[in-house]
Amino acid sequence: xxxxxxxxxxxxxxxxxxxxxxxxxxxxxxxxxxxxxxxxxxxxxxxxxxxxxxxxxxxxxxxxxxxxxxxxxxxxxxxxxxxxxxxxxxxxxxxxxxxxxxxxxxxxxxxxxxxxxxxxxxxxxxxxxxxxxxxxxxxxxxxxxxxxxxxxxxxxxxxxxxxxxxxxxxxxxxxxxxxxxxxxxxxxxxxxxxxxxxxxxxxxxxxxxxxxxxxxxxxxxxxxxxxxxxxxxxxxxxxxxxxxxxxxxxxxxxxxxxxxxxxxxxxxxxxxxxxxxxxxxxxxxxxxxxxxxxxxxxxxxxxxxxxxxxxxxxxxxxxxxxxxxxxxxxxxxxxxxxxxxxxxxxxxxxxxxxxxxxxxxxxxxxxxxxxxxxxxxxxxxxxxxxxxxxxxxxxxxxxxxxxxxx
Numbered sequence: 001x002x003x004x005x006x007x008x009x010x011x012x013x014x015x016x017x018x019x020x021x022x023x024x025x026x027x028x029x030x031x032x033x034x035x036x037x038x039x040x041x042x043x044x045x046x047x048x049x050x051x052x053x054x055x056x057x058x059x060x061x062x063x064x065x066x067x068x069x070x071x072x073x074x075x076x077x078x079x080x081x082x083x084x085x086x087x088x089x090x091x092x093x094x095x096x097x098x099x100x101x102x103x104x105x106x107x108x109x110x111x112x113x114x115x116x117x118x119x120x121x122x123x124x125x126x127x128x129x130x131x132x133x134x135x136x137x138x139x140x141x142x143x144x145x146x147x148x149x150x151x152x153x154x155x156x157x158x159x160x161x162x163x164x165x166x167x168x169x170x171x172x173x174x175x176x177x178x179x180x181x182x183x184x185x186x187x188x189x190x191x192x193x194x195x196x197x198x199x200x201x202x203x204x205x206x207x208x209x210x211x212x213x214x215x216x217x218x219x220x221x222x223x224x225x226x227x228x229x230x231x232x233x234x235x236x237x238x239x240x241x242x243x244x245x246x247x248x249x250x251x252x253x254x255x256x257x258x259x260x261x262x263x264x265x266x267x268x269x270x271x272x273x274x275x276x277x278x279x280x281x282x283x284x285x286x287x288x289x290x291x292x293x294x295x296x297x298x299x300x301x302x303x304x305x306x307x308x309x310x311x312x313x314x315x316x317x318x319x320x321x322x323x324x325x326x327x328x329x330x331x332x333x334x335x336x337x338x339x340x341x342x343x344x345x346x347x348x349x350x351x352x353x354x355x356x357x358x359x360x361x362x363x364x365x366x367x368x369x370x371x372x373x374x375x376x377x378x379x380x381x382x383x384x385x386x387x388x389x390x391x392x393x394x395x396x397x398x399x400x401x402x403x404x405x406x
Contacts, residue, residue, distance in 0.1 A: 045383035108155035169326030219247035223291035233297030239346035311370035
């Protein structure tokens with residue numbers, strides 16, 4: 001690890017094509033989740049053209065040309081205090097010496113603020129009016145945690161010369177505009193992307209992947225990928241799995257600490273021999289290769305990067321509709337995905353999965369359409385959109401402030 005930069009350092013590439021960029025992410029690891037993989041992918045794409053410095057508390061990543069700075073975390077057990085600590089420490093470390101500061105965290109500083117989750121303000125006050133809204137404000141006023149998150153978020157989206165706000169889907173743009181209308185003009189949409197696999201998934205590669213992961217070589221396999229199993233719909237998926245033939249297995253990839261909360265349901269549904277908890281995988285590609293389809297009955301996703309990744313591997317996907325999942329705004333039911341009206345409806349999920357797993361033509365059609373769809377969302381192109389925003393930030397920061405003396 002490289003020690004943090006001196007706050008007195010001056011940008012070394014000002015006005016040149018190569019920028020010095022600070023990237024803020026508390027967890028910089030591919031096992032962290034979709035937001036972390038989004039940040040990592042952009043860094044990997046842009047490192048060849050710019051000088052990238054990553055500031056994080058957890059780092060499990062190495063890439064040529066990237067400099068890593070580990071930020072201390074003495075108060076990690078209280079998440080809101082740690083969030084304030086991380087925001088303060090990175091503000092001190094990046095105040096000078098960078099052309100652009102790109103934050104993927106709830107911090108008040110950062111020229112580019114990429115939003116991966118619903119705003120705290122939206123979650124607290126959406127569809128609450130009258131006395132319900134008053135009660136919610138009382139709750140906020142009595143909670144240092146909520147006050148800290150709301151205050152950070154308020155300053156994060158405050159209007160500032162050169163600030164840009166990036167969201168991952170059009171639905172999230174609408175939510176941001178309603179929650180923080182002052183930042184509407186600064187909002188851009190840059191969706192997650194993928195790097196298309198170089199090799200097709202042959203039957204041999206599928207068998208090798210299943211053997212590597214300890215999955216049954218025979219039968220069919222559904223893949224589920226998430227770090228928050230409940231929010232992403234695992235309870236409903238387990239109910240649907242119980243209605244499918246016994247040769248259908250389920251591979252669960254994600255935070256291993258979540259497994260204990262579902263042991264009782266797996267046992268009650270008599271699925272002990274059909275559900276395989278694989279934990280977090282640094283390389284998730286074998287899981288995509290091993291599966292026959294992806295199930296993502298999520299209750300809340302601003303985009304769902306996992307769906308796009310699965311489609312790039314040619315997997316048929318079953319995913320919640322646009323009300324619940326941002327990527328579904330871009331998909332067409334029955335053409336390149338099976339879209340659920342109600343992700344809590346186990347019967348509807350069972351029907352969609354059964355159709356894919358038992359009708360070869362349906363699965364093949366969805367697979368081919370999924371690959372074609374994913375090909376339009378490659379990181380190489382999305383990183384260039386991000387790069388244009390960096391130069392836009394520089395140009396805006398260089399303009400005289402309104403009313404400034406000439």
